[in-house]
Amino acid sequence: MPHHADDHTGARIADYRKLRHLTQAGLAQRAFVSRGTIAKIEAGLSPASPAVVAAVARALEVDVAVLNGQPYLAEMRQDQLDRMIAPLTHALDRYDLGPDPSIRPRPLRQVSAEVDELCKAACATEYTRTGDRLPALLSELTTLISGLPDGEDRRRAAAQLAWCYWVAYEFAYRLGLHHLATIALERMGFMGEQAQDPLILAIRLQRRSSMLLRHSDSPMALRVLDRAHQLVAQHDAPRSVPALAVSGSLHLAGAIATAQAKNAEDVKERMKEARRVAERIGRDVPREYWASFGPTSVAHFDVATAVELGQLGEAMKLARKVRFPADHPRMRVGRYHMELARAYSQMGRSEAAQKELFRAREAAPQQARYHPLMRETVGVLVRRSRAVPGTLASLAAWVGM
Structure with a gap:
């Protein structure tokens, strides 16, 4: 069944904040974000980025999934x-x-x-x-x-x-x-x-770092990624294309982790390393250890890290250069368009944000339907609209709002 209009991440943050007897300023101080950010998210007028949700969840001592309202059981039942x-x-x-x-x-x-x-x-x-x-x-x-x-x-x-x-x-x-x-x-x-495959173990640690970022633990995520790099170095052929693809994907994961920590200089260095690896391979290799690495992934993460750092104008400039080949993983393409939708929403460009949301749905429909960033951005656009357009209303119904 559809969710109530007030059932969104910001509303759940407000509920748990009050249960913890915290003011918006007190929560902002604990989560290391601005009070204005907390106020806009609680009002449902700004999308709650994964980094902010993770930081707030840690401050409130609650799981990220609780604040996101996951899992979305009604939609899962509909899709069997x-x-x-x-x-x-x-x-x-x-x-x-x-x-x-x-x-x-x-x-x-x-x-x-x-x-x-x-x-x-x-x-x-x-x-x-x-x-x-x-x-x-x-x-x-x-x-x-x-x-x-x-x-x-x-x-x-x-x-x-x-x-x-x-x-x-x-x-x-x-x-x-x-x-x-x-x-x-x-x-x-x-x-x-x-x-006895160090590259499989390295990919596993990359995913583990993603789990850690859910809890806003970027220092531990980076330690895990450092260990993953050590495993790649233990491979029999560390300069082979598979090893390079895994290594490059680890650099991209590290860039996202440091972007969440708002360390722009570290992001720049990690993206530089990823670019060097991509140039060494010379092409996209989406199926090497399913790392989905190459020049296209580097271009995508240039945009993603800029969005995460709040450099929205730079992100839009970089986005003009991104072109996805036909065989690029749909999960990456869908996530890219959701990231752009969030950026456009933060810039107040609702029509552009809607277009990106529909592109995310077209690229990877099931990912879009169940991704917290998708429904948060849809919700923000709905709550900002005086008269909700039919296309946006249909998208909101599709994600379960």
């Missing part, structure tokens, strides 16, 4: 995603129980091909497709690896199972099921160790 949660939970819980006698696993070659398709679907934010197939594939691979002796085949199977856990993380995290996402990341690390 809620029925996939229990099977996935059970599959994640069976990782150490040995073979399932009721399963006859296929040859590893066939299973690996399906894992590859599932990873593609995750990058395309096709939640229904991934959630529907993932539990059975996890169980099949768990049984398959249990029957393999130590050796190359077992390491290959472990790598495939690690990627399945990565897909589980993406599915759970994007739907706001953060506890389940944390479990999936733990399982990914367990299998990455058995696969």
Whole structure:
């Protein structure tokens, strides 16, 4: 069912602030943001950026998901995603129980091909497709690896199972099921160790850094990313394209972390390192360890970090240079347009913000429907409008407002 017009992140922040007996000025001081920012967000007149929500959640001692109103159960029921949660939970819980006698696993070659398709679907934010197939594939691979002796085949199977856990993380995290996402990341690390692949372990740490940024813990996120860089250096071929792609994606993650910490100089240095790696590769490599790295990603993150730093004019200037190739991951394209929509909203350019929101929906519909930034920006535009246009009203209904 649709949410009430006053059911938004700012309203929930106001509720928890009052429960903690804090004034807006007191919360602003604890969260290291301005009182004006808190006031606008609580009134629903300014979109609550992920960094601000994380800082406020930490100050209020509440989980980010609570302030975002996640998970969006009504919409998940409409899309029949809620029925996939229990099977996935059970599959994640069976990782150490040995073979399932009721399963006859296929040859590893066939299973690996399906894992590859599932990873593609995750990058395309096709939640229904991934959630529907993932539990059975996890169980099949768990049984398959249990029957393999130590050796190359077992390491290959472990790598495939690690990627399945990565897909589980993406599915759970994007739907706001953060506890389940944390479990999936733990399982990914367990299998990455058995696969003896430092690049898988580095990708896992990159996702862990994202979880830390949810809690506004950029110092710890950066420590985790430093460890990930050390793992890349341990790879047998640290100058190979896969290792470079993972390394470049870690630099981009570090740039976002330092942007959230408002450290513009550090952002500049990390983006410079990412650009050097992209130039060394010389092209986009969206499927190398699913790191989705290359010149296009660097151009995207130039815009994203500028938005995060509040340099909105610079972000708009940089955005003119961004062109996404047809095979660029839909999750990246959708997120880019949501970031631009937030920037336009902050600049008071409602029509431009709406166009970007529709582009985000077109690029990655399920991601857009379940992303807090999407519905926060839609909500702000609705509350600012004296007469809500039909297109905006339909978008608001689609995200569940």
